Amino acid sequence: MPEPIANIVLIEDEQQIRRFVRIALEREGFHVYESETGERGLIETGTRKPDAVILDLGLPDIDGIEVIKQIRTWSTVPIIILSSRSDEHEKVKGLDAGADDYLTKPFGVPELLARIRAQLRRRFFAGGSSGDGIYRFGDVVVDLPKRLVLRGTKQIHLTPIEFKLLAALIRNLDRVMTQRQLLNEVWGPAYVENSHYLRIYMGHLRQKLEDDPAQPKYLQTETAVGYRLLSPLK
Amino acid sequence: MRETLPDKVFDQADDVTLVDLPADELLRRLREGKVYLPSLAEQASKNFFRKGNLIALRELALRRTADRVDAQMREYRMDQSIPQIWQANDRLMVCIEPGPEAEQIVRAAARLASSLRTDWLAVYVETPALQKLANARRDAIFRTLRLAQELGAETATLSGISIGQMLAAYARSRNVSRLVMGRPRRSLVARLIKPTVADELASHAKDIDLYVVGRDIQPASNESMRDKGKAAVSLAFQPKKVSSRHGYIWAAAISSLTTLIASFLVYRFDLSNVAMLYLLGVIVVSARFGRGPGALTSLLSVFAFDFFFVPPKLSFAVSDTQYLLTFIVMLTVSLVISNLTSNLRYQAQGATYRENRIRALYDLGKELAAALTSSHIIEISISHLSGVFQSRGVVLLPDSHERIRAMGSGNNDTTQESVNLGIAQWVYEHDEEAGFGTHTLPSSKAIYLPLMAPMRTRGVLAIVPEDPATIFLPEQRRLLDTFVSQIALALERVHYVEVAQDALITMESERLRNALLSAISHDLRTPLTAIIGIVSSLKEQEQDMSRDKRQELIDALYGQAFRMNSLVTNLLDMARLQTGKVQLNKQWQILEEVVGSAIRTMRHALEQHRIQVHLPHDLPLLQFDAVLIERVLCNLLENAGKYTPAGSHLVVSAEKRDDEVWISLADDGPGLPAGMETRIFDKFTRGEKESAKPGVGLGLSICRAIVEAHDGKIWAHNLPTQGAIFTFSLPAGNPPAPQDPEADLLH
Numbered sequence: 001m002p003e004p005i006a007n008i009v010l011i012e013d014e015q016q017i018r019r020f021v022r023i024a025l026e027r028e029g030f031h032v033y034e035s036e037t038g039e040r041g042l043i044e045t046g047t048r049k050p051d052a053v054i055l056d057l058g059l060p061d062i063d064g065i066e067v068i069k070q071i072r073t074w075s076t077v078p079i080i081i082l083s084s085r086s087d088e089h090e091k092v093k094g095l096d097a098g099a100d101d102y103l104t105k106p107f108g109v110p111e112l113l114a115r116i117r118a119q120l121r122r123r124f125f126a127g128g129s130s131g132d133g134i135y136r137f138g139d140v141v142v143d144l145p146k147r148l149v150l151r152g153t154k155q156i157h158l159t160p161i162e163f164k165l166l167a168a169l170i171r172n173l174d175r176v177m178t179q180r181q182l183l184n185e186v187w188g189p190a191y192v193e194n195s196h197y198l199r200i201y202m203g204h205l206r207q208k209l210e211d212d213p214a215q216p217k218y219l220q221t222e223t224a225v226g227y228r229l230l231s232p233l234k
Numbered sequence: 235m236r237e238t239l240p241d242k243v244f245d246q247a248d249d250v251t252l253v254d255l256p257a258d259e260l261l262r263r264l265r266e267g268k269v270y271l272p273s274l275a276e277q278a279s280k281n282f283f284r285k286g287n288l289i290a291l292r293e294l295a296l297r298r299t300a301d302r303v304d305a306q307m308r309e310y311r312m313d314q315s316i317p318q319i320w321q322a323n324d325r326l327m328v329c330i331e332p333g334p335e336a337e338q339i340v341r342a343a344a345r346l347a348s349s350l351r352t353d354w355l356a357v358y359v360e361t362p363a364l365q366k367l368a369n370a371r372r373d374a375i376f377r378t379l380r381l382a383q384e385l386g387a388e389t390a391t392l393s394g395i396s397i398g399q400m401l402a403a404y405a406r407s408r409n410v411s412r413l414v415m416g417r418p419r420r421s422l423v424a425r426l427i428k429p430t431v432a433d434e435l436a437s438h439a440k441d442i443d444l445y446v447v448g449r450d451i452q453p454a455s456n457e458s459m460r461d462k463g464k465a466a467v468s469l470a471f472q473p474k475k476v477s478s479r480h481g482y483i484w485a486a487a488i489s490s491l492t493t494l495i496a497s498f499l500v501y502r503f504d505l506s507n508v509a510m511l512y513l514l515g516v517i518v519v520s521a522r523f524g525r526g527p528g529a530l531t532s533l534l535s536v537f538a539f540d541f542f543f544v545p546p547k548l549s550f551a552v553s554d555t556q557y558l559l560t561f562i563v564m565l566t567v568s569l570v571i572s573n574l575t576s577n578l579r580y581q582a583q584g585a586t587y588r589e590n591r592i593r594a595l596y597d598l599g600k601e602l603a604a605a606l607t608s609s610h611i612i613e614i615s616i617s618h619l620s621g622v623f624q625s626r627g628v629v630l631l632p633d634s635h636e637r638i639r640a641m642g643s644g645n646n647d648t649t650q651e652s653v654n655l656g657i658a659q660w661v662y663e664h665d666e667e668a669g670f671g672t673h674t675l676p677s678s679k680a681i682y683l684p685l686m687a688p689m690r691t692r693g694v695l696a697i698v699p700e701d702p703a704t705i706f707l708p709e710q711r712r713l714l715d716t717f718v719s720q721i722a723l724a725l726e727r728v729h730y731v732e733v734a735q736d737a738l739i740t741m742e743s744e745r746l747r748n749a750l751l752s753a754i755s756h757d758l759r760t761p762l763t764a765i766i767g768i769v770s771s772l773k774e775q776e777q778d779m780s781r782d783k784r785q786e787l788i789d790a791l792y793g794q795a796f797r798m799n800s801l802v803t804n805l806l807d808m809a810r811l812q813t814g815k816v817q818l819n820k821q822w823q824i825l826e827e828v829v830g831s832a833i834r835t836m837r838h839a840l841e842q843h844r845i846q847v848h849l850p851h852d853l854p855l856l857q858f859d860a861v862l863i864e865r866v867l868c869n870l871l872e873n874a875g876k877y878t879p880a881g882s883h884l885v886v887s888a889e890k891r892d893d894e895v896w897i898s899l900a901d902d903g904p905g906l907p908a909g910m911e912t913r914i915f916d917k918f919t920r921g922e923k924e925s926a927k928p929g930v931g932l933g934l935s936i937c938r939a940i941v942e943a944h945d946g947k948i949w950a951h952n953l954p955t956q957g958a959i960f961t962f963s964l965p966a967g968n969p970p971a972p973q974d975p976e977a978d979l980l981h
Contacts, residue, residue: 206826214830
């Protein structure tokens with residue numbers, strides 16, 4: 001799939017990280033606009049009309065979470081956050097504030113590029129389905145309008161909750177959905193604290209749709225953060 | 235005249251300025267109202283400020299000041315010239331006798347001691363005779379002893395029969411070379427009949443210099459006033475006194491009984507043998523009731539014997555003169571017996587009392603020796619103090635900022651209320667006693683004593699005596715002081731035990747830190763060396779390299795960087811787990827999910843291995859911190875990947891056992907080295923010594939820390955066929971009820 005030239009805003013205070021990310025992205029043909037601070041990053045995001053934003057959560061001037069919230073007031077541009085390993089809590093806050101994905105430092109270039117591509121795809125083909133509401137992964141075909149799930153040729157029975165959960169993940173394909181977001185979307189605001197519901201139903205979905213539920217290919221767990229439906233590799 | 239200061243103030247003053255003016259002038263100033271308000275001045279000039287008194291006071295003031303100046307002069311000389319050698323073992327002892335002039339003698343002795351620059355002792359010998367003194371007079375004696383103590387004397391109370399003998403023996407035992415005592419009051423004739431103490435001493439201790447201090451003709455008037463104030467005070471450990479009237483009635487009764495028995499015996503026995511029966515009566519009475527009743531029995535016996543048995547019977551007349559000898563001998567013998575017996579009784583009582591004191595001290599010492607903590611010591615001290623001194627006590631210890639505060643345990647709340655921490659703080663800082671009965675804040679209810687140990691003051695003992703008078707008896711006070719030093723010693727001992735333990739812990743952590751540092755420096759340097767080497771060769775020789783060679787080096791670079799990353803991760807995890815900063819975010823989890831994400835995280839390290847997962851479908855939800863348990867699984871998987879050859883099989887499985895769930899990772903690799911099954915979970919311990927495989931041996935100890943934080947266990951052993959199995963358990967708990975199916979139908 002040919003990708004149009006994309007603009008990417010990189011908000012990161014560490015010069016070494018900026019440098020290698022910039023080199024890697026420019027090699028792939030992206031336009032990269034760097035900014036060292038959150039304030040500058042907000043201006044860049046406002047003026048460059050980026051296709052994706054890469055944001056470090058630990059910035060010298062303003063909190064990364066605040067940057068996400070401000071961007072989300074005017075733009076739906078995909079935001080990938082960079083965070084250090086030990087703060088799952090920060091990641092969840094960032095994702096809840098509207099970020100789309102996260103990368104844990106240290107990370108490799110292939111991983112970064114894969115995340116950016118996935119987000120750009122999401123942006124250019126919004127919804128993840130090919131327009132007809134039919135979505136495929138592995139040997140599974142999901143027909144959202146008809147509420148039909150097939151595995152190979154066999155129809156799979158999903159309960160209404162399971163279907164709602166799967167649909168929410170398909171709508172947010174490749175995006176990390178926090179537990180809170182999923183609970184809110186599927187069960188409703190009153191259930192956001194009952195995360196074990198979510199785990200049980202995710203377990204059901206994996207049992208029904210994955211070859212090896214303990215080593216899932218598509219229905220991925222982001223431990224202590226949330227879930228993500230990974231689009232099939234092309 | 236109540237405006238007095240203790241001598242100590244004068245003695246301890248850094249400098250003294252004497253304001254001197256003639257008595258007449260002072261009286262004039264008094265009249266002019268410059269000293270007191272006119273009404274008070276009138277009264278004062280009538281009472282104390284008489285000219286005679288003022289002249290005496292002036293003389294006293296001038297003399298004391300002159301002494302002081304003299305002492306300063308001598309000190310100055312000593313500093314300037316050859317130091318005078320004075321014998322440290324040369325001691326002065328003052329003997330305190332009852333009487334109003336005792337105080338005066340003590341003061342004279344104090345002055346003498348200071349001018350001779352010697353230590354001095356004040357001794358009171360309590361004889362049976364003195365024992366019988368009125369309480370008020372005994373109090374006066376003890377007050378004099380306290381005064382001596384305040385003036386710097388060491389005090390002692392001895393009990394014995396002969397003052398002279400006791401003094402001489404004690405003086406010898408303490409190396410006393412000078413003895414001070416009051417001038418005897420008896421007339422020369424009386425002295426011939428019974429020698430005075432001074433005479434006795436002169437014969438018993440010929441090597442001791444005797445100083446006899448003159449007595450004032452007028453007894454100090456305020457002495458008797460003070461006596462009245464405290465007349466009601468009773469003494470503790472007073473030898474038992476049977477009511478005297480009781481004793482005399484018994485004396486009469488026993489004499490009558492003896493006479494009755496004798497009247498039957500007289501028909502069969504010789505009269506002189508019957509007389510012996512009376513001696514028996516005398517012994518019984520004096521042993522039981524003391525000297526007075528004993529003497530009475532002696533007299534009654536002689537009279538009864540004469541009246542009833544010596545012919546002519548029923549008359550005091552004596553027909554045979556030889557009976558006069560019988561009477562004299564009988565009287566003398568019975569008086570001597572009665573005296574000896576009652577002395578014996580007195581000494582036995584004294585011994586019992588001393589034994590009680592020693593036992594109290596021994597009990598305290600024994601229990602304190604076994605105490606392991608400060609609060610334990612406080613508990614023991616308080617219970618013993620309340621038992622021995624009838625007092626409620628509080629032990630106050632300083633905190634790390636040297637502020638005195640009450641320890642929570644062991645101290646009684648109501649007692650703490652009557653204890654003032656401000657006073658305690660002062661006592662702690664000045665190493666001086668304060669509170670009731672002392673010179674500092676005597677109006678407070680409690681007595682504050684510094685707990686002085688050899689190295690430093692360890693705290694303050696505050697006691698609220700139920701009967702304030704008893705605690706100031708010299709013997710009681712000394713016992714209390716011994717208690718205090720025992721408690722202080724125990725506190726110091728515990729303190730040093732703690733210091734030693736801390737040192738041990740510090741050494742242990744130092745050892746660990748060294749091990750950690752060497753492990754880290756090795757394990758961080760190895761990949762760093764590789765990285766620097768590879769990068770520099772790439773930089774210098776990139777042009778000359780084949781594409782394959784370059785690719786190989788870059789792959790190695792990548793591997794080394796990841797190795798460092800995993801090491802740093804482990805170190806950070808260990809540091810977080812060790813500092814206790816990790817708060818478990820326990821939630822009801824599905825094990826399958828965590829196993830899945832762990833395998834995905836480790837997929838690069840396990841590319842060469844075949845992983846199987848066997849989890850039962852009916853496995854309950856488990857409550858754990860998903861991030862940390864994922865870390866456990868990752869570390870186990872990483873280890874398996876590292877220590878088993880490529881192509882090995884890894885099996886993750888789980889099973890429910892009673893109220894636990896066991897999660898295992900089995901491999902078919904070479905297995906664990908023998909004897910290392912538990913040690914591998916220790917920090918910095920690795921299965922293979924000096925292994926070429928990377929790692930500091932932190933992975934498994936992190937696993938253990940995490941699993942134990944979840945109330946689980948982790949262990950490892952070799953499989954009977956091949957390979958090793960690592961298992962950890964997690965408590966099953968009570969999972970929440972599965973979601974209500976209705977909730978599903980709602981949508």
